[in-house]
Structure formats: structure tokens, C-alpha cells
Amino acid sequence: MTRLTGRALRVTVFIGENDTWHHKPLYSEIVHRAHKAGLAGASVFRGIEGFGASSLIHTSRLLSLSEDLPVAIVIVDNEESVRAFLPQLDELVSEGLVILDECEVILPRSQLRSTGGTPIVGRGSNA
Template sequence: MTSLTGRAPRPAVHLGENDTGHPEPLHSHIVHRAHAAGLAGAGAFRGVEGRGASSRSHASRRPSLSEDLPAAMVVVDAEERVRAFLPQVGEVTGEGPATLEDCVTVRYGGRAPGPDRTDPEGKRSL
């Protein structure tokens, strides 16, 4: 079951996989901060290829040899919660490209909590 919950801003921060924020990778640090702030969703995504401000190419031609692939992280929640969280992102990222896109949020419901998610008919969902 889905229900449309409306428009919301979706920030996307473009990082390098090796960018750090405290003892962990920066993308992971931001996702953990978003979780601690109680936001509905946050995720980090590994890129295949990118070119950043340094003009250095970051590419995954041979994954075992790639050391600094591009990464992006996104946050999704209601507009007021996302905008309240943005200063925390700025604190840890400093300089770097970021976007704030308008999106339509869709909330998926009806899934049981926990690792064994089954619907009322006993079918396992992903």
C-alpha cells in the first residue's frame, strides 16, 4: 500500500568515498546523524565514475583497484525537518557540491517491522 504524502526538499551531497567525518567515512557519518535526528530516511550511494573539484577522475574500471569512488548521500523527510537538518550537513561537509531538489514523497506502509517481513497471506517481502 502506498500513500502520497506530498512535496518535500531532498538534499543530495556529492562526496568522495574516502572523505572522512570524524573516525568514519563522511557519507556514513551524515547518514548516522540523520538517523540520530529522527529523519525518515537517509542513504549513501557509491558511484561508478565522477570528477570532482580537484579535476581528478574517480572511476571504477577495476573495482578491486578503486580507492576513492564518488559517493552521494540523500535525506528524505518533511520539508521542515529536512531544512532543520541542513545546518548539520554543512557543519561536516564544508565545501563541496550539494543539491536541494523538489521531490514527491511516497510512504510505503503495511510492512511488518524486523527482518522477517511477511504479509497477511504469509508471503515474504523483500
């Protein structure tokens, strides 16, 4: 399989699933803003157990009946695009954790064909 690799920046936002922004789930607001900003992709992952600054353990185990499970939103794009999006995260995330990681993106040949050979991540960069 021929692959294209490129450097990118990954931002991971850890919040609780009950966190809201104007009566709407915060994770949904972050994903929609990332989409509107033209970022390459964003996904939301619901955790089955975790704890944060409060030190309370939230779990999906039946006997615990936790309703505020941990949520991670992962966004990947080139560094310039991700850093331009950070002020929006600063506005939205009052409690939680935001992590930035350098990463390498590997696109399969089929995805390169669908984009005409242009990488989705790292557009305009020397990736």
C-alpha cells in the same frame, strides 16, 4: 494500488568515499546524524565513475585502481526537518556538493498499513 502522495524535500550530498570525520567515513557520520535527528530516511550510493572540483576522474575500472570513488548520500523528509538538519551538513561537508530538490513522495498501501495510515514523510504538514 492505493497510494498517498506528499511534498517533501530531498537533500543529496556528493562527497568522496575516502572523506572522513574524526577518522570515521564521512558518509557514515552523515547517515547516523540524520537518523539521530529523526529524519525519515537516508541512503548512501557509491558511484562507479565521476569527478568534482579537482577535475580528477575517479573510476571503478580495474586498470584505474581508484580508491576514492564518488559517494552520494540522499536524505528525504518534510522541508522543515531537512532545513533544520542543514547546519549539521554545513559543519560536516567542507568539500563536496549539497543539493536540495523539492520532490513528491508516493507510499504504497502496504507501507500505509504498517504506519496506521500516517505518512512517514510530511508529518505535521499539509501534504
